[in-house]
Amino acid sequence: MALSYYERERIGAPLTDEMYFRCQKRLAVWIRTCALIEETSPSAVVRRLLHVAAEIEGYDPDGA
Numbered sequence: 001m002a003l004s005y006y007e008r009e010r011i012g013a014p015l016t017d018e019m020y021f022r023c024q025k026r027l028a029v030w031i032r033t034c035a036l037i038e039e040t041s042p043s044a045v046v047r048r049l050l051h052v053a054a055e056i057e058g059y060d061p062d063g064a
Contacts, residue, residue: 009044009048028042
């Protein structure tokens, strides 16, 4: 069984860097709603979505 993004995040590299960004209110509400549905933090939702987009652009989360 494949690990979910949130399970992989827990056993992956530590979160040591911080980045802040501004977004439209509608997007912020949507992210917070996703976090409530997924029972996680808005930050975790943003990281998951950012990883998905970054992998499409060629990012390798395993550093290989």
